[in-house]
Amino acid sequence: MKRSKKAVIGIVAWLVAIVYFYPILVMFLNGFKTEQQAVHMPPSLVFHPTLHNYQLVFSSGVFSYLGNSLIAAIGSTIIALAIGVPAAYALAIYKPKHGDDIFFWFITTKILPSVGVIVPVYIMFRDLNMLDTLYGLSLLYIGMNTPIVVWMMRSFFTDIPYSVIESSQVDGAHGFALIWRIILPLVRPGLFATSLLCLVFSWNEFFFALNITDTHAATLPILVSSFMTSEGLFWSKLSAIGTIAVLPPVIFGWIAQKQLVRGLSMGAVKG
């Protein structure tokens, strides 16, 4: 490849990336501007940053939403891993007779839209006093995340060369020790990426949160949407809330981007 051609491709790619990322950058910068600076067009990249918006946001009860988001995301991810990883392991290593059917069934549950279950879920939660509770919300997220765990982890387990398992068995590692000492370390990157993706999906989930939470268990996406309708004119304050809401999933996403492709493509492709 000629040097000049390589330089042109680099410049084009960087331009595309900057244009693509620009809306997020503007929001991020707005969070550190005054309201007047935020609506000034075109957005200036040079300004005197202020933490005023963040002080406002942190003093107006963002913490309860943040806490709810954290608990629902982390809780549901841990439980989804606890029940999804063993299933994925069994499907990949033991290759049971109807393993393909079972695996495919897990995938088909992702085809069912959230609205397909919302009416009975709402009624059940109402009758069981689970509306507006974190464990109710987490429960729904477990149902949402477990198929993703099975789906992704199965392809990571399948990648373990059979000879590794066989030779460890010859060395006398069995059952729990085999899984804990030999197999889990081998799939650690995959396990890590799967956990991060589940965290991101639950953290960003909006439909269930909107329908079954109210004040006690409301998560960050709910805060953002209610804020938008009530105080949509306060751009810099909105931007500060938005930045707090997207920072964790964006960082997790950046970390997990490589494994994401591999795990999500159902083993049909290698990323």
Next chain:
Amino acid sequence: MENIQSRMTTGRGRRVTTRASHQHPKQRYMRLILPGMIVVGVLTQIPFLGTLYLSFFRWNLLRPSQGIKFIGFSNFARELSSMQFYHATLNTVVITLFTLVICLGIGMLLALLLNQPFWGRGIVRSLIITPFFVMSTVSGIIWKDIIFDPSFGLFAWAMRHIGMHPVAVAQSDPMILIILVLSWRWIPFFMLILLAGLQSFPEELHESGQLDGANGIQRFFSLVIPHLMRYMEVAIFLGLIFILQTFGTIYVTTQGGPGLASTNLSYLVYRTQVQNYHYGLASSVSVLFVVLTVVGLSFLFKNIRNRFGETLR
């Protein structure tokens, strides 16, 4: 009992040497699989059966005097003969198709670009995939306010700059706004999967193509595209199941309006249940939506099972 041996064999046809255990091996692995199946079944399949059941009842919370009454297929008849259902179905199809085509096209171009070597490729890739991890309510703020606000938005500023009158995009072209926001979010995902496909393309194929005298474009269409089919199918399948049920983006940008102009099926279910308290009717819309989804997917992926099944062996 007759084929425990064969069941315990792995894909490579060798037998696992397990210690003699008192347990039936089949029970051993089912013990690992069942908890996941039960939890997912209870949380997804059973509520759906509940939706199906409710769809045959008239149950309107605003009219408690009517009670809960079995009315057979009346809810379905009512929805299927109503304009709003057709509107919502049409909008769902339009949003999904346009978004998928845009994501495939631009995702492919970006994947080709990022497949070239240049300085800072990892950073560029990270910047481009960022929107995929941004929650729908925040993308709503960014696009509805910061970019398309009729008085303070970037777009309005640009329009005024070239001497045109700014328009309120959320009112005048709500569907375009939604497709734009969704595309912005899903293009990176398509790019990621297609990039993985390009990077797994065997180099010797390129060389043999060159020897046969095929130019770059010919090589792309005759060699690269067939190789990428697999990857495209995966991206389309995954993108489809999420884009079909778009809700948050619509909720924060247009509220399904003006009128029904940008109401899709997810939003229609939400409105019927939450704003009109018509539980039976909302359930019947859900059921129709699920049926349409499954029919649509089966139509697109006649052999999805075999497609993905091949790799399961």
